[in-house]
Amino acid sequence: MYNREFKNSFLAEYAASTRRVDEVRFKKASIFEEKAQKDLYDFTFEEAEEFLYSLNAKSLRSIQNHISRLRIYLDFARQQRRSINEINYYKYLGKKENATKYLRWKSCF
Known part of the structure; x- marks a missing residue:
């Protein structure tokens, strides 16, 4: 795990159940974090x-759950003054019209 x-x-x-899912x-994110040499929050x-595309989510509920937890994580990092992001773009991505574009995409990594 990157930045464990x-x-x-x-x-x-x-x-514990929420921790395991996170x-x-x-x-999964650590591959992207290592490549970018930065934490998800940045x-x-x-x-x-x-x-999000790489998660290959098969349902709207699944991708919205991922987005929701990532939003909470980025908010936490911002509260701790760790993130350089001034806004939390996950707030907008969880809406149905935005989230559906991340469904069933096949990763090529």
Whole structure:
């Protein structure tokens, strides 16, 4: 997991079941974080979109859940003054008309 200590401080606030799901998501993200040499909370909009496509979500509910948790993580990083992002673009991506574009995309990585 990229930036494990910070992610663990985020995960500490949640129940074990939520932590497990987030840990899987963070593990998937670590490939993109290593490539970009930065944490998810500092991803550009384009980098965040690339990650969302790679999740290959098959339902609207699934991708909206990913987006929601990423929004919460970025908010946490911003509150801790760790993120360089001035806005949380995940707030807008979770809407049905925006989230559907990330469904069933086949990653080529």
